Each structure stands twice: as C-alpha cells, then as structure tokens.
Amino acid sequence: MLQLENAKYSFLFCLGICIFICSVIYIKAKSSDIPRAQNHSLSCHPFPDDCQVLLPSSSSTTRWQRTACREVSNFKSAPNCAWIKTELHFIMEPLSREEEDYPLAFIITIHKEFEVFVRLLRAIYAPQNVYCIHIDLNAPLVYKASVKSLAGCFPNIFLASASERVTYAGFSRLQADINCMEDLVRSPVKWRKVINLCGQDFPTMSNLELVRYMQGAEWRDRNMTPGIKQPTSMRYRTQRQHVEIRGVYVVPKGIAKKPPPHNLQIYFGTAYYALTRAFVEYALNSSVAKDLLEWSKDTYSPDEHYWVTLNHVKDAPGSNIHGGWEGNIRAIKWRDQEGTAHQGCNGRYVRNICIYAIEDLPWIIKKNSIFANKFESNSFPEALDCLEQWHRHKVLQQAMVPIKSSWQLATEVNISGASTVG
Template sequence: MKIAYFIMAHQNMSQLFRTINAIYDPWNVYLLHIDVKAGDSYKQTVEQAFANFGNITVMDPRDITWGTWTQVEIQLQAITDLLSNHAWDYFINLSGVDYPLKSQAYIKEYLRVNPSNYLHVLDEPKGHRYATERFTYTQDEAGNLVRGEEKPMFAESFPGMESHFGSGWFMLTRSFCEYLVTDSQPRRMADYYRYCLMSDETYFQTVMMNSGGAFPHFKHNLRYIVMDQTGQFTLNASVLDPSHEEKMLGSGLLFARKVDCTLHPEMVNRIDQVLFE
C-alpha cells in the first residue's frame, strides 16, 4: 500500500513541518504546493528542508483564490503529475493544518482492508447556494473573486444527473483519480464548474455520484472536523483545542482539521504519543 499525499500550505510553517513529520513514510510520495501568497522565502525554506528527500517534491507556486476553480485546478494538476511520475494506491489531500490521528501503518492497513473512495457527499437541499447560484465566478488580475454573467443550472447542462456537495478533503483511489483526469465526462463537468462558486466542494462529489457506480464510495472523509456556522450557508472549521481532545482521539477517524502546534503544543504532543508509540 502506497499513499500519495498532496499538501497545500500558505502559512504556519511550523505546523506544516510538524504535519509532514507526522505522516512521513519513506514508501509514500509527497507533493507540496506553497501558495504564491506565502512568498518566495517560505517556499525556499520548504524546498531546502526537503532537498535530500527523494519522495518529497514542491510544485511551482500558484495563486489559489478561495471560492474559485483554482482550488480544484491545482489538485487535478497534482493528480496528473503524481500519476505520471509515481506508483501509488491512494491520493490524500491535506492542508498545512491537518494532522493524522493514526500512524501511517494503521492508515495503510485500514485502506487495504476497507478499499473505497472516502469523500464526504451530501445531496443539495432546496435553496442551498450551490443549487440556486446562477452566476459565473472567476478571479480578476488582483486575485479577487468576481461574479460575472448568468449561467444555466447544472440539471440544464447535464440532463438526468444531479449535483452534490460536501467537504473538499478526501482520500481517493488511483482508479478514480485516473478517471478524473482522462475520462470525457469529468472533463465536461470541469468546463461547467470552472466558473462556479466553491467548485472544490461540489466538483469531486458530483463526478463521483454521476459515475454510474463504477467506483466504491464511502460518504465520509474520515476527518475529525468541528464546524462553526458564520452565515446562513457558511461554515468554517474551528482550530481544535484540548476541549476536543478526548472526543477527537476516541473518534476512530484518521485525520483531524485544524490543528495548530503553536497554539496548543501539549495537545499535539499527546497526539504524537499515539502516532509514535
């Protein structure tokens, strides 16, 4: 069992290094993307830190904007690069503030015994922003999210299919990743979602749920996440603190989000005791 990790970071370098150390296995491969907004010195420091690791690569930086297709595009590029250059069984995406709750040996054995695509999926409720949004979205030269012209609804563009949404964090099999970047249907859906709001939380789900059952799927991403509602349809992941620790470590889940070793070092140390015991 070999895992390809794709890690996206733009701040909190201490936590990024801590996360990589916690998930490192010489048999895995690691592809890092440091957002251009982090600055050249951030990227150079990361590159220097892993210069002698043959299984850790840093991508050319891109400017990733919240809510735009860039968040999907960089992941499809990562999948394409990893498929071209490495043999692996699972693609797992992480941010720089995600952290494992289980050892790599445990995670690999879990995926071997329970082969599936772990992708959080929900049907779109009536009135949800993904179901009702009729406008295109892109980013301007300054990288800002910009609303444009009206567009057809998903059902109008893909008769007989339904759109779905969920978390943008997942664990995908190699076969589904190959389907994502080679099949004509995901490419047609990519053309549609390229100008949709929050496409990273709906593109992957919609491709999976309209693939005709070709890929095994479990509707949970096995991440421990505590969400705070900041608007009618807006949820943000909370930074986990010691009050979450007992439930988090007892959850049986594989990863947690968000974890910050600079804010709660003792909690992260206790997680490490579980990982490296």
C-alpha cells in the first residue's frame, strides 16, 4: 500500500512538472509572435552628425536620439493590434480638418523587407486615407502572412484581391496597379487621388503638404504623369513584341508590333503617378484605355508609357495633353544624369538608380519631391533612420491636434544625457 501511495505522489509530481514546462513553452510561443524591442547598434544611438545637422533642435546643447528602436520581424501569427498601433508609432487620428476632407488612396507594390514596408506605411498612414497592398506572388509565404496580419489591424488597409507574379519591366507590374485600382473604386472611402508606391520609396512631403500640393492650381483637377513623346531611343520598347518570362525577365521576340490602337501617340515617362478618381474610372472602363492596355501586353516596361499616353488623350478626365516632365513626383538619382541633375550617388547604383546613403539626404530634402526612391535598410540604414525622423518631426510640427507620445520616433536629449527635452 505504501508503494502505491509513493507511486501516486511521484506521478502527481511528474504531472505537475510537465504542466509547468508546457505552460512555459506556451507562454514563450505566444510572446514570440510579438515583435521584440531590440537594440539596433545604429538606430538606438544618437543619430550620426550628418543627420543631426538636418534635424531641427530646440537648443545647441541637445541632440536627437531614436526611441523607435524596435526591429520588426515577420509575425508568426495574428499580432496584438493595439500593440502594433502604439508601439510601432502609427498616427491614428487625422492631424487636420484639411487632410480629413481630402482623403487619398495609395497603391503599394511589395515583395521583400517587411521592416522597410512597415516604416513606409507608418510614415504615410492616416485614418482618412485608404491603402491597397499588392504582394508579389514570388514573395515568401511568411512575408505574405505577416503583411496580411498587419493589414488586418487597420480598417482602411487591405490586400489586392488579385496578385501577380511581378517581372521587372513586365506587363505584370502594370497589371498589379490595375488590380488595386479595381479594388479601390469599390472602397467606401471617397478618395480624391491615387498615388502608387514601391517598397523602397519613402515620403519627403507630409500628408498635409501632399494634400495642398494636389489641390494647388496646377494639379487640382489634373493627373500627374511626367513624360514626353516617346524618344527614338525608346521606340524599341513598343515597336517590337516582347515576351515576359514570369518572375524573371522580359526578352524581345523580334516580331514587329502593329501600330497603337486609336491612332494614339505613344509617350514615355515615369511609372509613378498621381491620378484623379475620374481618370482611374476612365482607365478601367473606356474602350480606348482597354485597347491600349491589350496592345501594351507584349511591350517592354509598359507602365512607363501606359499612364502618360492615356493622360494625353483629350477625352480622359483630368488629362494633361500639353504636359511634359512637370510634377515633382520622385526624387531619383539616375546614373546617366550625374553631373547635371545631381552630383553623384553617395550610396551605390542598382539598375542605374542610386540607393541612397545619408550623405544624399540634403539633395533629397532640397528637391522636395513627393517621395524619394530608393532606400535599402541593410546597405545604408542610417539614411532611412534619418529621413524617417526628419519626416515625422515635420508631420508633428504641422499637426493641428494635440500630439501623443506614441507618435514620436525620437526625443531630444541633452548632450550630457542627463535629461530629455521631448
């Protein structure tokens, strides 16, 4: 009988240990789903001197120091939305009546670097706007799940209902934007203009500045699609058929294409735009737009001719038939413009576009475009850290509502480190 009692107590003891171990494992698993605060060797220290000179300080004895130091990793399961909004510093209130009355739509096409995407999104987020996120079908499953989880925390952020396997310079890139446009026209948000972005963009204008720019005399009822009549050097893109090797590259077939439909003059310009809602509806429904879209399927980089060509059609709402390169839509340092439009790239060139380093920021700020392109967090993290704080400080300085502490990405500290200015 004594042996039976001992066995029973031993069993209960072991059971208790097992329950304790399982509880610890469960708690750890749950807590791992929330991004943790980690000390960046760079971003949690005071900004470099090259950045400090760009950030307005209240005193010569203070320096800016980041408080937004969390490394945002992929979410393993549904995140805590209250934590996301507060700890990742999203601004959850309209900052002015002017912005609230002029909601914007954004199309963001992404495929990598979840943390950079989160930082872009929080920089442009406003509760009155609406955001369509297109995730490349080539993106890893954990990346797609993380973006979906994040979007689920906000009623005005959604994933595109149809996704493409995007190929550089392929028709799939244009189709991705159109997929989002079809979703956005069904959105309950009465947005006024739509702006397209990629995951390596970052804003230089605040939302208030953007609203004012879109409502200025030059652009109030017009589309912004910088470009010119197609130069001779670019005609190979549309005079010969091309085939898209999905997800890889685009190659010429050597077969001549028929002339463009409706006797359209083809233009060449940027793939980036700011379009009126009426123009988007025209692009989705008019026979001219549909025929041009079909004709463009076997061209090279059709997003660089489609929007600007359509915007030179007289009957298109908000068209700019005499327009050229007007519209300060992107700050980009092209390699072939070195010595003219800019004095060189302090980072590195990728596909002839500068990946910005911190030394490039004065040029970006002076140019005062809507967005700047491109940034990489791994190559030059200080550039994004610095521009992000410069932008958030400007946003909060312009706000017409009380500022919440969770909206701050950095604080001013005495050089001695003894106190915080705020």
